[in-house]
Amino acid sequence: MQNFQLSLDSIFLRAEQFYPDKTVYTGGPAPAKLTYGEWADRTRRLGGVLDTLGISADGRVGTFAWNSGRHLELYFAAPCTGRVLHTLNIRLFPDQVVYIANHAEDEVVFVDRSLLGLFLPLLDRLPLLRHIVVMDDLPAGADRLEVPDDPRFHDYEVLLAAAEPVEFHVEDENQAAAMCYTSGTTGNPKGVVYSHRSTWLHSIGVLTNAGIGLDETDTVMPVVPMFHANAWGLAHAAPMAGASLVFPGPDMTPQGILKLLQEQEVTLSAGVPTIWQGVLPLLDGVELPKLRRIPCGGSAVPLALSEAFREKLGRPILQAWGMTETSPVATASHVPARNRDLAEDEQAHLRSRQGLPLPGVQVRIVEPGSITPLPWDDEATGELQVCGPWIAAEYYQPDEPVQLTTEDGWMKTGDVAAIDRFGSVRLVDRTKDLVKSGGEWISSVELENLLMAHPDVKEAAVIGVRHPKWDERPLACVVLQEGATVTGDEILEYLRPQVAKWWLPDAVEFIDEVPKTSVGKFSKKDLRTRFADYHLEE
Amino acid sequence: MQNFQLSLDSIFLRAEQFYPDKTVYTGGPAPAKLTYGEWADRTRRLGGVLDTLGISADGRVGTFAWNSGRHLELYFAAPCTGRVLHTLNIRLFPDQVVYIANHAEDEVVFVDRSLLGLFLPLLDRLPLLRHIVVMDDLPAGADRLEVPDDPRFHDYEVLLAAAEPVEFHVEDENQAAAMCYTSGTTGNPKGVVYSHRSTWLHSIGVLTNAGIGLDETDTVMPVVPMFHANAWGLAHAAPMAGASLVFPGPDMTPQGILKLLQEQEVTLSAGVPTIWQGVLPLLDGVELPKLRRIPCGGSAVPLALSEAFREKLGRPILQAWGMTETSPVATASHVPARNRDLAEDEQAHLRSRQGLPLPGVQVRIVEPGSITPLPWDDEATGELQVCGPWIAAEYYQPDEPVQLTTEDGWMKTGDVAAIDRFGSVRLVDRTKDLVKSGGEWISSVELENLLMAHPDVKEAAVIGVRHPKWDERPLACVVLQEGATVTGDEILEYLRPQVAKWWLPDAVEFIDEVPKTSVGKFSKKDLRTRFADYHLEE
Ligand SMILES: Nc1ncnc2c1ncn2[C@@H]1O[C@H](COP(=O)(O)OP(=O)(O)OP(=O)(O)O)[C@@H](O)[C@H]1O
Ligand SMILES: Nc1ncnc2c1ncn2[C@@H]1O[C@H](COP(=O)(O)OP(=O)(O)OP(=O)(O)O)[C@@H](O)[C@H]1O
Ligand SMILES: [Mg+2]
Ligand SMILES: [Mg+2]
Structure with a gap:
């Protein structure tokens, strides 16, 4: 067989070659729409910008940004030129952002202009930063925070206009493509490094119907931030599938989200339960006939929330489970074919489970602190452990040593679960929350x-x-x-x-x-x- | 990321763990139905049989068999114990079968009892063969060709009953899993070796909606023989998806196929155009409401055939293009979302194309004898070349040196094609048939x-x-x-x-x-x- 590397440039090429007319829409006060063809050209130029800025061959490229078309340009330009994309979480405490950006040794950060106010106060504490590229996401005439008179600052569009498009090539699929830090729900965020291979495989796993099942007929809106576990892989899976993308930009209000769902005829939109909880009260009398799938995870999806969506829109929520450490999608909770004749409330209970692993992922539950598997009887509960081609083996340079992997190669999730006889995971709790x-x-x-x-x-x-x-x-x-x-x-x-x-x-x-x-x-x-x-x- | 090997044991495990109640049905005069649970147990025992027979750690395991549940046991037991499955084409001339079995150095051949009459005359010319295992596929009371009184002969079920189930483990994803020889349309068949990795990736590619798009709601009937390019990957993709399988066994008549489509409520069935051409005249007044997808390839699908299916059943044929050298599925011809408003006859023309590459596969056309790409304008025609993780780099020990791969790593298909601006391939001809x-x-x-x-x-x-x-x-x-x-x-x-x-x-x-x-x-x-x-x- 050919020695073909599973790398992100092949995903990029698919969107560029086969779907040049599909679109990337960014909402917010200064909405913008690009075709994948235009996006691809800009992304190749952005590769040229990274060269011109002198970013190291494997340098970390930070982002401090909303979900947007530009963010998607960075998602590919950085890894496809061999660099490592590092999406900073704009909602962390300043101390945490500073810690993470320094820990990852970001050489450049791309910042949305609407976020400058959050970012500038951190600048003095980011000594490794050689460049700050400002992406102006504000409408004409809006108040703009002034960009400091500092040679490290650049304007995104100015750089792009001056740059030459580059050819993408990635030598080795095991090269780092991106890194994310965990959400920090239980303590300080921990870094996870994704390889090209792991991201490629995660993307195609997400494309299967056992995963999220998107395809080129879809218009996909990731409400989940692009800094939260790679927007659950949708920013890679959509270009691979040839699906159009819609990004909320800075407007993350329930009203703004609903407006985009309607106006952009979104077919698939993903977010944490809080997002859908926020949208729910607005749904009375609203019809979203195009919206066919609503993936949701990050924390347990309340059964009542999913059922409310089913009652109001005719479509329940699709629960998925995962972690930053699992790329993140590891399981998805489709009602199995064998259960589709059950009464609706029984199906709702099935949907409130975390569901079955995607092709490639394996699960087990063990007696905590051991590697002894527990039975799959939906009664026994134990630590959930996973393995697969997009599961992390370790954290990125942890301050204190963490044993993420068991002696036999499984990842310890810190979640407690039961598994039924058909392999469906039911998350009982986080170990720390029991x-x-x-x-x-x-x-x-x-x-x-x-x-x-x-x-x-x-x-x-x-x-x-x-x-x-x-x-x-x-x-x-x-x-x-x-x-x-x-x-x-x-x-x-x-x-x-x-x-x-x-x-x-x-x-x-x-x-x-x-x-x-x-x-x-x-x-x-x-x-x-x-x-x-x-x-x-x- | 974890160093997780993309190997067939993980596909096997999925079927065993998550879909033990899904079924494998074999038709013909002695029909048989197993659950995946039973099948998995038998497959593990079959692994034990291969050990007991003393087949080398990487020995070639030949099959001379119809599509059947037992054949599926071999599909996994051989590679998941490190051996190499080699599916012999039962319809080749005796000289070709002998040549191929010796060329592959098959140590054992598993033969359907109904095919013994074809096989026994070859025996004297297969000196490397240490064992012949007979799989009795005949009904009670049927005439049986006697099995020779030769210690190399064994009965499949006797061996299985005596064997212990084994644990599967594959060290390296690049290990050989299976081999096939080309159809011999243009000359002598040439051998292609598939790795675990290539088969795994092909399987998940087939699961995407850009591929064949099967999932656990499906009942899949591969009419395409399991010796023809791995039954187009369906015998791997169905267990990975958790779809039930239906095999025709020895009854490949149009009547037999139609009966299975009806009685087994098949949702997806694949075969070459000749098969569907044979079934077509039987379709008057027949309804197959469950049959949702009919993949077809191996040669061009006549537009009239696909349209006749659409008129009679409401579903056109899904054309796919591939070669033994491409695992085989490389492109599939779904009508793109952008064209679904076109008139039916225009859509029919689109379906008569070979379509878009699956995620992972790349295509180009070149001036024959060069590597200069030609434009994608649907006018220019040239040799179709492909690359990707499931594309062969070379033939298995060819008698004469063949340069399958270009200097820049693309496979030369020997097919001539045009490509439209959205990457859809239109096969013009085989080079040799122009x-x-x-x-x-x-x-x-x-x-x-x-x-x-x-x-x-x-x-x-x-x-x-x-x-x-x-x-x-x-x-x-x-x-x-x-x-x-x-x-x-x-x-x-x-x-x-x-x-x-x-x-x-x-x-x-x-x-x-x-x-x-x-x-x-x-x-x-x-x-x-x-x-x-x-x-x-x-
Ligand atoms: N569908 C779900 N149901 C229940 N819990 C979920 C679900 N999806 C994700 N989770 C929880 O989210 C965790 C993963 O979240 P993430 O990677 O964003 O970081 P975090 O665990 O919240 O933060 P940190 O690890 O920094 O404390 C899982 O371990 C699990 O506890
Ligand atoms: N959808 C299709 N439309 C037109 N031709 C097709 C299609 N699918 C496959 N083919 C033809 O089949 C070939 C691959 O067939 P296969 O691997 O079975 O061996 P073969 O080429 O027929 O035999 P050999 O290589 O031994 O001469 C392709 O190269 C192409 O010519
Ligand atoms: Mg965590
Ligand atoms: Mg050929």
């Missing part, structure tokens, strides 16, 4: 799922709080729908018939909002801090 | 397509015959529909308005049947021999 009550585990995820099915509950997060007798007991932190008046006791009464007696939370606290992480997940770390001194009676 | 008239080319494929659209024409093949002035001129060899009375002149009159004047065949010869190759393609080699002395006037 409530450990009297030596037994209580799944915060399951309790939240039940709580969020209550009509008066908008959001709910369950954390463990110290208990004199049981070590830890669950506390339900509940955000009510506007105008709702239900009491804590009523909520507990509602739960009581649905859970084992000892799973019932000891208390309900009403809060204004569940704190969110940089990518919109429930931040239980923050909740635990807030309720650190919570006092429970024996 | 009619060279006065220094210009005439496409035999295009003439045949037009001829076969004539209502009275059942089959038509066009070959070049010697001409005193023009070197070669086209001769149309036509098989009429039963009872038809059209004359040669009438056929030429029918063609005249549809082709350039100098493309019009010089003569029409009526024949009883177009000779076919071992896999059901038109054998122009045989026609050329038959009409070698054909006399054309100046």
